[in-house]
Amino acid sequence: MNPFVLVHGLLALSQFVSSSELGKETYAEERRLVERLVRGDGDSWSDFVGRFGRVIRSRVADVATSFGCVRDDAAIDDATAEVFAVLVANEAAALRAFEGRSSLSTYLAVIATRIATRGFAAKRFTVIAEDGDVRNNRPDDTVIDPIRTLIENEQQEKVIALLDRLPEKQCKVIRLFHLDGHSYVQISEMLEMPLGSVGVTLRRGEAKLKEWMESGS
Numbered sequence: 306m307n308p309f310v311l312v313h314g315l316l317a318l319s320q321f322v323s324s325s326e327l328g329k330e331t332y333a334e335e336r337r338l339v340e341r342l343v344r345g346d347g348d349s350w351s352d353f354v355g356r357f358g359r360v361i362r363s364r365v366a367d368v369a370t371s372f373g374c375v376r377d378d379a380a381i382d383d384a385t386a387e388v389f390a391v392l393v394a395n396e397a398a399a400l401r402a403f404e405g406r407s408s409l410s411t412y413l414a415v416i417a418t419r420i421a422t423r424g425f426a427a428k429r430f431t432v433i434a435e436d437g438d439v440r441n442n443r444p445d446d447t448v449i450d451p452i453r454t455l456i457e458n459e460q461q462e463k464v465i466a467l468l469d470r471l472p473e474k475q476c477k478v479i480r481l482f483h484l485d486g487h488s489y490v491q492i493s494e495m496l497e498m499p500l501g502s503v504g505v506t507l508r509r510g511e512a513k514l515k516e517w518m519e520s521g522s
Contacts, residue, residue, distance in 0.1 A: 335409040368421035386489035390504025475510030
């Protein structure tokens with residue numbers, strides 16, 4: 306066999322093996338990060354946002370563009386924060402479902418696209434009434450916010466009373482979002498907290514309120 310061909314073949318094989326091993330190492334590293342997030346390790350969220358925040362926001366921006374929200378940074382930031390919130394909802398169910406069949410970046414991009422599409426589609430159903438009031442004509446019940454519904458119906462007083470039992474930051478975020486109508490971006494600025502943490506804090510507080518309401522505590 307031609308020595309050059311043999312050497313070339315060995316190099317190609319070594320590159321394939323290295324690439325395969327690199328893939329395994331990357332998957333293992335991503336799994337460790339996901340496990341840290343699920344456990345709630347201190348700096349895991351900062352690591353996650355620092356590594357994948359740009360990917361998620363980029364996908365959200367693409368979806369926003371497809372809905373005609375070009376360069377609408379406020380809408381994109383709010384939608385991005387919502388993606389982060391969904392990722393940690395239900396004890397980080399979306400993150401725990403990651404099996405490594407693709408890279409974590411690809412997996413997150415798919416999730417971000419779906420969540421952002423649902424969010425911008427829901428906003429498309431917002432119409433202005435003749436008297437100038439804004440109302441939402443949502444296509445189905447899946448986009449209705451259960452906590453907002455509780456606050457707006459006859460259980461409002463009980464929900465507001467339960468707010469004071471939440472950790473201070475969760476209480477403030479829920480009040481600003483549900484009662485005062487501020488966006489994620491505005492809340493981030495008002496409370497001086499990272500944008501990616503607003504939705505997470507909101508969902509954790511909502512989950513606790515829902516638990517208390519269902520248990521009657």
